[in-house]
Amino acid sequence: MKGLTIHKTEHPKAKPAKGAKLGFGAVFTDHMMLMNWDKGQGWHDARIVPYGNIELSPAATVLHYAQETFEGMKAYRADDGRVLLFRPEENFKRMNISNERLCIPQLDVDFCVESLKELVMLDADWIPEQEASSLYIRPMIIGNEAKLGVKEADSYIYAVLLSPSGPYYESGLKPVPIYVEENFVRAVRGGTGFAKTGGNYASSMRAQEIAHEKGYSQVLWLDGVERKYIGEVGAMNIFFVVDGEVITPELDGSILSGITRKSMIQVLRDKGYKVTERRIAIQEIADAYDAGKLTEIFGTGTAAVISPVGELKWGDKVMKINNGEIGPISAYAYKTLTDIQWGRAKGPEGWSVEIGHI
Ligand code: PLP
Numbered sequence: 547m548k549g550l551t552i553h554k555t556e557h558p559k560a561k562p563a564k565g566a567k568l569g570f571g572a573v574f575t576d577h578m579m580l581m582n583w584d585k586g587q588g589w590h591d592a593r594i595v596p597y598g599n600i601e602l603s604p605a606a607t608v609l610h611y612a613q614e615t616f617e618g619m620k621a622y623r624a625d626d627g628r629v630l631l632f633r634p635e636e637n638f639k640r641m642n643i644s645n646e647r648l649c650i651p652q653l654d655v656d657f658c659v660e661s662l663k664e665l666v667m668l669d670a671d672w673i674p675e676q677e678a679s680s681l682y683i684r685p686m687i688i689g690n691e692a693k694l695g696v697k698e699a700d701s702y703i704y705a706v707l708l709s710p711s712g713p714y715y716e717s718g719l720k721p722v723p724i725y726v727e728e729n730f731v732r733a734v735r736g737g738t739g740f741a742k743t744g745g746n747y748a749s750s751m752r753a754q755e756i757a758h759e760k761g762y763s764q765v766l767w768l769d770g771v772e773r774k775y776i777g778e779v780g781a782m783n784i785f786f787v788v789d790g791e792v793i794t795p796e797l798d799g800s801i802l803s804g805i806t807r808k809s810m811i812q813v814l815r816d817k818g819y820k821v822t823e824r825r826i827a828i829q830e831i832a833d834a835y836d837a838g839k840l841t842e843i844f845g846t847g848t849a850a851v852i853s854p855v856g857e858l859k860w861g862d863k864v865m866k867i868n869n870g871e872i873g874p875i876s877a878y879a880y881k882t883l884t885d886i887q888w889g890r891a892k893g894p895e896g897w898s899v900e901i902g903h904i
């Protein structure tokens with residue numbers, strides 16, 4: 547590919563054994579992509595190289611002021627050996643939205659998609675065959691100027707890492723318990739909630755740690771001002787089924803515009819469900835629960851896929867959803883999405899992108 551050099555490893559690593567239980571994001575493949583940006587030069591030196599540590603100045607902007615963005619996507623192995631990506635250009639378009647917020651230079655979306663295809667096909671043997679497993683793809687950009695003044699860097703590193711991964715939650719498709727966070731906030735309008743940037747996740751960790759101590763998988767964030775309206779979960783967007791209608795928080799600038807969220811809204815509408823994006827108060831959900839109208843809750847995300855929520859705890863109120871079982875709409879969403887992603891069904895034009903064969 548023009549503008550991309552490839553330097554293959556001479557020391558391929560042992561791959562996880564077939565059938566091994568894969569965690570999430572803990573093992574990396576033989577290669578990674580790197581590219582640099584320097585003021586006056588733009589993006590340059592796009593290269594695929596053996597996976598390894600990168601050298602940074604201890605004064606690099608990202609280490610002090612968290613100037614970084616990242617993405618999350620997956621490569622899937624179909625039963626017949628096709629290698630598939632899911633809407634990859636959407637991730638790089640979103641990365642550019644995050645980049646703008648973080649003062650990071652814009653990427654060439656087509657170049658990122660095409661170079662990603664080369665990288666994934668080079669390490670395609672690493673795409674796991676286990677049920678519900680895939681090759682998780684992590685593009686990132688970090689500010690790399692060695693200077694302590696608080697201002698955007700004049701030098702950046704773009705990298706793409708590949709990690710054979712299993713389900714994000716150890717429980718797999720089993721419904722997860724979630725805790726409504728009332729003390730800490732994740733984002734406010736005008737902040738960085740809509741951007742995929744490390745700082746959002748750093749500031750969420752304390753709440754998540756407390757949730758874990760209490761036996762919950764993740765937290766559901768409320769709006770940062772009134773703490774009344776539902777935002778999203780730590781690594782996924784959230785959907786509720788109330789009285790047969792599917793509702794999900796609107797994109798108000800404080801939550802991530804999930805690609806799985808957007809895809810599920812379309813899949814469910816195509817199936818004839820009423821899907822509404824609007825402001826949703828947590829009190830409204832509690833009232834619907836008391837009235838017996840809250841039948842399902844599920845999260846959506848690249849890593850999380852479709853994760854049914856079996857229990858939602860808000861203060862002293864514990865809402866048990868659908869007896870802790872996966873409900874029909876969540877099950878339909880899961881099957882439809884995973885069938886498209888793993889190439890078992892044809893989705894809407896352009897969603898599943900075949901990049902090669904193994
Ligand atoms: N919200 C947050 C905070 C996330 O980290 C993610 C994961 O990427 C999502 C939502 C879901 O986004 P997507 O469906 O694009 O993976």
Ligand code: COI
Pocket residue numbers: 617618619781847848849850
């Ligand atoms: C993803 O779903 O790709 C994510 O980035 C979530 C996460 C592990 C932060």
